[in-house]
Amino acid sequence: MSWHIVGIEGVVPSDAAVVWGVAALSDGVRLHNPRTQVSVPLSELPRLRDDQHLHVFPTAIEIDDDDAHEDLVVLMIQRGTRYETFFLPETGRLGGVVTHRRRKPWHYCVFRDQQAFSVYANGVASQVLTHVLYQPQVAEEPRELVLTALTLVPSHPELNAIRAYLDGRPHVARLARASVRSDLQRQAFDLFLTALQNDGDELQLKYFDGAAQGGGFDVDVAAHTLKAVQTASGAFTPFLERHYPFLEKAPPPRLRELRAASAEFHFVPTVEGRPLGERVTRYLCLHFIEEALRGNRPADMPHSESLDAAIRTIAQPAAATRLQQKRLSETEREDVHQLESSEPTSTWSPPLVVLGVVSGLEDDSQAELWIGPDRRFFVSTVNDGAGERPIGADVIKGDGSFLRQPCVFWLIRESKSNGTERFHLKQMEALNLGDKATVTALPSNVVDGAFVTDRSFEIELRPNATLVTPLGAFTDVTARTLDSARRWLSKYREACKEFELAASTRELNWLPPTKTPEPSSLVRVLLVLRSLSGGVALATDVVAGINERFKLVVRVNNTRREVGAHPDLLEFVGADNKVIRLTDRGRAFIDVYVAAGGATGLP
Amino acid sequence: VPYYWFHAFKRDSIPDTLAVLRSGPEIHPSPSCKTRQNEEALDIVPPCVYAYLGRTHEAFGNAAISLPISALNGKVTPFDSGGLVEHIQPVKDWESSARRKYLAEFTWSTDDLGALLPAYPTESHPGRRAYLNADRPPHEGPHAIWPPDDASLIASIWSEPNEWRSWLWEGRSEGQLPVGDDLVAWSCSNTTYGSILALTESLTAPQDVAWAERLVSKYVSGGVSALIESLRLVQEAA
Numbered sequence: 147m148s149w150h151i152v153g154i155e156g157v158v159p160s161d162a163a164v165v166w167g168v169a170a171l172s173d174g175v176r177l178h179n180p181r182t183q184v185s186v187p188l189s190e191l192p193r194l195r196d197d198q199h200l201h202v203f204p205t206a207i208e209i210d211d212d213d214a215h216e217d218l219v220v221l222m223i224q225r226g227t228r229y230e231t232f233f234l235p236e237t238g239r240l241g242g243v244v245t246h247r248r249r250k251p252w253h254y255c256v257f258r259d260q261q262a263f264s265v266y267a268n269g270v271a272s273q274v275l276t277h278v279l280y281q282p283q284v285a286e287e288p289r290e291l292v293l294t295a296l297t298l299v300p301s302h303p304e305l306n307a308i309r310a311y312l313d314g315r316p317h318v319a320r321l322a323r324a325s326v327r328s329d330l331q332r333q334a335f336d337l338f339l340t341a342l343q344n345d346g347d348e349l350q351l352k353y354f355d356g357a358a359q360g361g362g363f364d365v366d367v368a369a370h371t372l373k374a375v376q377t378a379s380g381a382f383t384p385f386l387e388r389h390y391p392f393l394e395k396a397p398p399p400r401l402r403e404l405r406a407a408s409a410e411f412h413f414v415p416t417v418e419g420r421p422l423g424e425r426v427t428r429y430l431c432l433h434f435i436e437e438a439l440r441g442n443r444p445a446d447m448p449h450s451e452s453l454d455a456a457i458r459t460i461a462q463p464a465a466a467t468r469l470q471q472k473r474l475s476e477t478e479r480e481d482v483h484q485l486e487s488s489e490p491t492s493t494w495s496p497p498l499v500v501l502g503v504v505s506g507l508e509d510d511s512q513a514e515l516w517i518g519p520d521r522r523f524f525v526s527t528v529n530d531g532a533g534e535r536p537i538g539a540d541v542i543k544g545d546g547s548f549l550r551q552p553c554v555f556w557l558i559r560e561s562k563s564n565g566t567e568r569f570h571l572k573q574m575e576a577l578n579l580g581d582k583a584t585v586t587a588l589p590s591n592v593v594d595g596a597f598v599t600d601r602s603f604e605i606e607l608r609p610n611a612t613l614v615t616p617l618g619a620f621t622d623v624t625a626r627t628l629d630s631a632r633r634w635l636s637k638y639r640e641a642c643k644e645f646e647l648a649a650s651t652r653e654l655n656w657l658p659p660t661k662t663p664e665p666s667s668l669v670r671v672l673l674v675l676r677s678l679s680g681g682v683a684l685a686t687d688v689v690a691g692i693n694e695r696f697k698l699v700v701r702v703n704n705t706r707r708e709v710g711a712h713p714d715l716l717e718f719v720g721a722d723n724k725v726i727r728l729t730d731r732g733r734a735f736i737d738v739y740v741a742a743g744g745a746t747g748l749p
Numbered sequence: 750v751p752y753y754w755f756h757a758f759k760r761d762s763i764p765d766t767l768a769v770l771r772s773g774p775e776i777h778p779s780p781s782c783k784t785r786q787n788e789e790a791l792d793i794v795p796p797c798v799y800a801y802l803g804r805t806h807e808a809f810g811n812a813a814i815s816l817p818i819s820a821l822n823g824k825v826t827p828f829d830s831g832g833l834v835e836h837i838q839p840v841k842d843w844e845s846s847a848r849r850k851y852l853a854e855f856t857w858s859t860d861d862l863g864a865l866l867p868a869y870p871t872e873s874h875p876g877r878r879a880y881l882n883a884d885r886p887p888h889e890g891p892h893a894i895w896p897p898d899d900a901s902l903i904a905s906i907w908s909e910p911n912e913w914r915s916w917l918w919e920g921r922s923e924g925q926l927p928v929g930d931d932l933v934a935w936s937c938s939n940t941t942y943g944s945i946l947a948l949t950e951s952l953t954a955p956q957d958v959a960w961a962e963r964l965v966s967k968y969v970s971g972g973v974s975a976l977i978e979s980l981r982l983v984q985e986a987a
Contacts, residue, residue: 155809155810155811155938155972155973155974156809156810156811156812156937156938156939156940156941156972156973157759157811157938157940157941158938158940159940162940164939165938165939165940166939167938167939167971167972167974168809168971168972168974168975170809177808179808179809179974181971181974181975181977181978182804182808182883182974182977182978182981183882183883184804184808184883184913185808186808186912190808194807194808194809197759197807198759198811199757199759199807199808199809199810199811200809260971260975293943293946293947294943296943296946297939297940297942297943297946298939299970300942300965300968300970301970313950315950317950317952317953317958318950320958320962321946321949321950321958321961321962321965324961324962324963324965324966325965325966325968327966
């Protein structure tokens with residue numbers, strides 16, 4: 147049977163810049179709607195076209211039989227329009243693209259499903275935001291671009307905020323806010339719009355008593371306090387990079403005014419002549435610092451001891467010293483209370499369904515799970531964290547025959563604010579020959595402790611003891627010996643790593659690690675190169691960047707050594723080894739590292 | 750009642766599209782349109798606006814609204830009435846008077862829906878899910894649930910070769926299907942949505958802005974099929 151996409155749902159105005167919608171699929175006999183799963187005789191196509199229920203392509207797009215059962219979404223970009231470059235997908239890098247065609251005047255791109263399209267659409271939103279935030283002057287032009295991008299992602303909080311900002315009229319701000327859906331998204335909209343609109347705000351820190359007693363402030367205390375502000379700002383950088391991928395590197399906080407006699411520090415988002423995006427970034431950093439001083443932290447931000455310490459220092463830089471802060475957008479100062487060390491609070495991950503083995507038992511109530519060569523931990527087999535016995539855990543007892551048998555584990559990760567974590571086993575399924583299962587998470591092989599999430603991988607343990615997954619096939623997985631388990635788990639890990647690096651960061655989601663590991667010397671080189679133009683720089687510049695960013699004293703030879711040790715990630719340009727460049731794989735690696743929540747600056 | 754009415758529509762201008770979203774669709778003005786011809790053939794008087802329970806009547810669409818079941822006051826039938834003229838076998842081949850009689854036999858007031866829906870598609874979750882998935886009912890036709898006194902009105906319209914529109918509940922509202930504050934959700938193609946966004950920005954009267962806020966908050970991205978699919982899950986889970 148030959149399948150074709152014969153059209154797209156809805157109308158396609160001839161002057162449209164971007165059109166997307168559900169594909170109209172034909173098998174030559176019937177017309178199928180892949181989203182609603184209904185079909186009608188193909189003979190109805192002319193009527194549906196004439197009634198403007200769908201647009202019929204001049205030439206149908208042929209697709210593979212395997213793709214015909216997907217929830218196909220068609221994207222059409224009009225060639226030669228002003229914003230074509232913003233909307234043209236990078237089909238080579240973007241996952242989930244089934245096929246693409248160029249047929250005047252349209253560029254057609256077919257996505258496997260809505261999720262794949264959403265990845266593309268959110269990427270477009272980020273590009274548009276970067277363009278508007280960092281162009282030299284905000285002009286009238288971007289409004290049309292923003293409105294067009296909103297037809298791809300109507301409820302995007304920051305895109306709606308920039309729409310409201312560019313328009314400036316209050317009723318448009320109301321409409322933009324109404325387009326955003328959940329309470330969390332509305333909070334994100336409000337914060338971003340405030341960051342865009344308020345260019346005269348200050349965060350003021352005013353100290354009393356203690357080190358400020360008698361007027362003025364001891365220099366060492368002042369220096370200590372400013373250092374803590376810088377540390378706190380740096381601690382929020384990975385969070386900002388993850389949540390606001392369209393913002394460029396966060397600059398350090400700008401101290402506008404220091405009233406030594408009054409022990410007052412005034413920090414501002416606005417710096418004359420700098421782009422709007424920089425102001426927004428500074429604003430967000432200061433916002434998160436002032437919120438941290440009130441004891442509030444973004445829910446999905448990993449615990450950071452250094453941030454806690456910095457916030458405690460800002461709140462009380464010396465004994466008996468009191469702090470009041472005037473927050474951005476506020477007019478009155480408020481008392482800041484010293485943050486007390488309290489019982490660590492917990493946050494729970496969504497369910498992580500992972501592949502692995504039971505590698506040991508402490509007693510019948512504690513099993514060691516092995517989900518990758520370096521990822522082993524104990525879970526309770528009698529308490530799933532809610533007082534119930536994990537489903538399927540009754541196999542973990544007796545003669546140990548379950549050991550190192552391929553299993554699928556449903557896990558919840560409990561992350562504590564003190565940086566510790568534990569996993570709760572909710573359910574497990576030991577795979578027998580012929581069994582099929584679904585895995586939704588992979589341990590990250592780029593950032594220790596992180597997980598690739600929100601994916602769905604169908605796996606099957608074939609009768610010949612081969613585990614077949616979309617990432618590859620792994621043979622002899624049922625031998626249950628230590629060597630056998632180590633072998634196939636290592637291969638599985640490698641396959642996961644290749645998948646993680648091959649996919650665009652826009653396509654994947656990560657659960658960040660509970661505690662952000664310090665960046666290795668390799669990662670420091672990659673991070674600095676990533677921040678430099680084109681990922682290529684003089685080795686001396688890379689070293690200078692590392693020393694500035696991480697307050698280290700490394701030498702050029704250390705950096706050259708990393709190139710030699712990791713030729714897949716780094717390479718020299720020219721024979722004199724003076725210039726270092728990221729390889730394509732190196733760029734993918736460091737992009738994933740940042741997206742997965744790896745540390746990008748000083749802790 | 751865990752179902753919504755759906756009405757798909759296409760207007761030639763954005764103001765006309767907004768008028769439908771604000772006040773509700775009115776009958777097609779052309780006396781020669783197919784709907785009017787079918788109404789004449791079936792003696793449906795006065796002309797009506799049509800909506801369908803659980804999904805739209807067409808497999809694709811440019812724009813659609815969904816309304817709660819209480820929003821439509823009029824008549825209902827457990828099939829697409831226009832199909833009796835166009836494609837539902839064997840009724841489409843009957844004499845005109847017989848087709849009219851058939852329609853009248855299986856037409857009820859919307860007030861009766863509370864009693865009708867437990868019979869078809871039943872209150873059970875599998876029954877509801879099957880209906881929302883447009884699966885073929887387990888009965889040969891409506892006569893198997895509501896036996897007619899006149900045996901000549903027995904027709905297996907839910908059997909092969911008829912298809913899903915033959916067992917889709919249809920609602921008919923005289924003159925207009927009012928929307929008002931009842932709009933549950935709506936969708937349209939992204940290009941239509943872009944034009945609507947631009948037009949709503951020109952509204953400045955407080956009541957207009959308030960209405961536009963409610964409107965955009967109920968938009969389902971992705972077009973008519975996305976609207977149907979997202980509300981299928983809501984209706985199934987209700």
